[in-house]
Amino acid sequence: MVICLGYSSARFLLIIFFGTFLGTAHIGDAMNAIEIQGLEKTYSVGFWRKQPKQALKPLHLSVEHGEVFGFLGPNGAGKTTTLKLLMGLMYATSGSARILGMEINDPRMKAQIGFLPEQPYFYDYLTARELLTYYGKLSGVATRELPQRIAAVLDRVGLTRAATTQLRKFSKGMLQRAGIAQAILHDPKVVFLDEPMSGLDPMGRREVRDLMVQLKQEGKTIFFSTHILADAEALCDRVAVLHEGELRGIGTVADLTSKTQGKVEITWHGSLFPAALQALGATGQVSGDTLRAQMNDSQLDAAIDILRRERCRIISIVPVRGTLEEYFVQQMNTPDLSQTGSSRKGASA
Amino acid sequence: MNHRIAAIASNTFREAIRDRVLYNLIGFSVLMAGTSILVGQISVDIEKLVVINLGLTAVSLFGVVISIFIGIGLVSKEIDKRTLYTVLSRPVQRWEFILGKFFGLAGTLAVNTVCMAAGVFLSLLYVAHRLQRADSSILVALYFIVLQFVIVTALALLFSSFSSPLLSAVFAFALFVIGSFSADLRGFAGMSHGFSRWITTAAAYVVPNLSALNVISSVAHGESVARQMILANTAYSLFYAAMVLCGAILIFERRNLK
Numbered sequence: 001m002v003i004c005l006g007y008s009s010a011r012f013l014l015i016i017f018f019g020t021f022l023g024t025a026h027i028g029d030a031m032n033a034i035e036i037q038g039l040e041k042t043y044s045v046g047f048w049r050k051q052p053k054q055a056l057k058p059l060h061l062s063v064e065h066g067e068v069f070g071f072l073g074p075n076g077a078g079k080t081t082t083l084k085l086l087m088g089l090m091y092a093t094s095g096s097a098r099i100l101g102m103e104i105n106d107p108r109m110k111a112q113i114g115f116l117p118e119q120p121y122f123y124d125y126l127t128a129r130e131l132l133t134y135y136g137k138l139s140g141v142a143t144r145e146l147p148q149r150i151a152a153v154l155d156r157v158g159l160t161r162a163a164t165t166q167l168r169k170f171s172k173g174m175l176q177r178a179g180i181a182q183a184i185l186h187d188p189k190v191v192f193l194d195e196p197m198s199g200l201d202p203m204g205r206r207e208v209r210d211l212m213v214q215l216k217q218e219g220k221t222i223f224f225s226t227h228i229l230a231d232a233e234a235l236c237d238r239v240a241v242l243h244e245g246e247l248r249g250i251g252t253v254a255d256l257t258s259k260t261q262g263k264v265e266i267t268w269h270g271s272l273f274p275a276a277l278q279a280l281g282a283t284g285q286v287s288g289d290t291l292r293a294q295m296n297d298s299q300l301d302a303a304i305d306i307l308r309r310e311r312c313r314i315i316s317i318v319p320v321r322g323t324l325e326e327y328f329v330q331q332m333n334t335p336d337l338s339q340t341g342s343s344r345k346g347a348s349a
Numbered sequence: 350m351n352h353r354i355a356a357i358a359s360n361t362f363r364e365a366i367r368d369r370v371l372y373n374l375i376g377f378s379v380l381m382a383g384t385s386i387l388v389g390q391i392s393v394d395i396e397k398l399v400v401i402n403l404g405l406t407a408v409s410l411f412g413v414v415i416s417i418f419i420g421i422g423l424v425s426k427e428i429d430k431r432t433l434y435t436v437l438s439r440p441v442q443r444w445e446f447i448l449g450k451f452f453g454l455a456g457t458l459a460v461n462t463v464c465m466a467a468g469v470f471l472s473l474l475y476v477a478h479r480l481q482r483a484d485s486s487i488l489v490a491l492y493f494i495v496l497q498f499v500i501v502t503a504l505a506l507l508f509s510s511f512s513s514p515l516l517s518a519v520f521a522f523a524l525f526v527i528g529s530f531s532a533d534l535r536g537f538a539g540m541s542h543g544f545s546r547w548i549t550t551a552a553a554y555v556v557p558n559l560s561a562l563n564v565i566s567s568v569a570h571g572e573s574v575a576r577q578m579i580l581a582n583t584a585y586s587l588f589y590a591a592m593v594l595c596g597a598i599l600i601f602e603r604r605n606l607k
Contacts (some may be wrong), residue, residue, distance in 0.1 A: 126363070140440060
């Protein structure tokens with residue numbers, strides 16, 4: 001009994017010791033899947049007189065486990081640069097990033113992530129099966145497991161029939177599917193997708209969206225860049241908007257879009273649209289005996305007074321939510337925060 | 350060799366085969382067959398000498414052309430086509446990629462050389478009707494040619510890690526030509542004085558000493574190659590290639606893949 005108690009206590013103390021001093025990676029791992037701290041990239045451009053060009057201004061963001069995170073921005077915003085920095089294809093000028101609690105060049109971390117580059121091009125002399133065998137070996141998948149994994153992943157992306165076809169005979173959509181297959185082949189915990197819907201027809205986009213939903217259901221973290229806002233709105237738990245290398249906003253789609261309008265919509269029963277309401281600048285719609293009017297927040301009290309005077313029965317008052325597109329356009333038209341001297345924190349939701 | 354280097358090497362080998370690199374063997378076969386028949390008809394007593402000289406020179410030139418023209422694209426092509434992105438985003442270190450590419454091309458050249466060597470021996474058999482024990486020196490010459498390929502492949506890979514394919518081809522070919530005359534460069538260095546002696550001596554040691562690996566003429570005349578020379582050439586070639594590969598790795602490790 002004494003021995004058992006001694007053993008248990010010693011084991012407990014060992015767990016505390018190793019958990020405290022040696023298990024920091026696992027603690028970080030448990031908190032966020034991706035942690036970016038001030039990641040920055042500056043290029044030198046020009047041949048004779050080199051000029052610095054800041055492709056990515058210090059970026060701070062984190063992505064939680066199991067989250068679908070959209071990285072939005074127009075072409076040249078710095079999305080691909082960020083992904084290349086995270087994949088270790090480029091070196092940051094300053095700042096750091098951790099994925100699953102590990103440094104970005106840690107091979108143990110790389111075994112647990114999948115990456116689909118933008119407009120992927122693969123070894124076109126290989127068949128789909130040979131390509132996946134190659135990537136499987138590079139990812140450290142056991143040789144005896146590979147055939148089943150490859151068959152399953154080809155089935156999942158709808159390329160089973162093309163398994164023995166050389167990639168040079170693939171269409172753009174099929175190449176994109178092969179790209180997704182190689183990104184998920186080794187069952188990664190975090191998947192990075194750079195413009196995964198690019199070049200796909202509507203059916204292909206739908207299939208990729210469904211696949212991303214499945215991956216989320218399996219508990220995987222998805223970080224994907226896109227400039228197709230409808231995809232981001234449909235899929236993402238949170239999004240970040242990047243413009244000219246700078247983070248302009250981050251948050252849930254609902255949070256970001258609720259800030260864009262500053263308008264409310266009142267719905268009431270009645271037979272006419274009060275002229276006084278029109279005088280406030282409200283715009284209205286009539287459908288049967290239900291009327292709706294949209295106006296600025298500041299005019300809400302006055303509008304309620306008018307409707308009460310007219311003895312109209314108010315059904316609802318709701319804030320008008322904008323679309324992600326409206327938010328995005330608003331951010332694109334906002335001047336560069338670093339130029340205006342505004343706090344970076346102001347960009348964060 | 351770890352399994353990632355082996356996978357990259359095997360993929361490089363497969364690429365060369367599927368890009369029909371070994372089709373050069375057809376040209377080589379036609380050359381050897383034509384030479385054997387022609388030499389058999391127009392020369393007296395020197396058929397063997399001509400076939401060995403021509404055969405081994407052709408093996409060397411065909412291989413060098415392949416090693417330069419494939420070697421220069423080994424890294425730059427992967428960057429241009431962005432196939433490298435999906436490789437380096439996996440648990441693959443950059444040095445493993447460079448070594449995998451090197452071993453893949455070196456393996457392709459070794460297979461190619463074995464096939465061409467078979468062609469040389471068949472031609473020899475055709476003109477001399479039988480092989481002699483002294484002909485085993487041809488194997489040493491072929492081994493030295495493979496060592497040349499190892500050096501040239503490493504150089505092409507070095508240039509490919511930072512330069513465009515065209516410039517890489519020019520640099521690698523220029524070094525091959527200078528290296529082939531490195532004995533003359535060393536002789537010139539010995540005759541020079543002052544600053545030019547210092548410069549030519551440095552250049553003679555920097556460029557690969559490929560002339561030491563060229564024993565074609567002596568083998569064709571039936572001379573044997575000393576064991577010490579085989580050991581020295583092996584050590585020199587492997588050391589030189591290793592140094593060049595270290596340079597390629599150092600450059601590639603720092604490179605941003607835009």
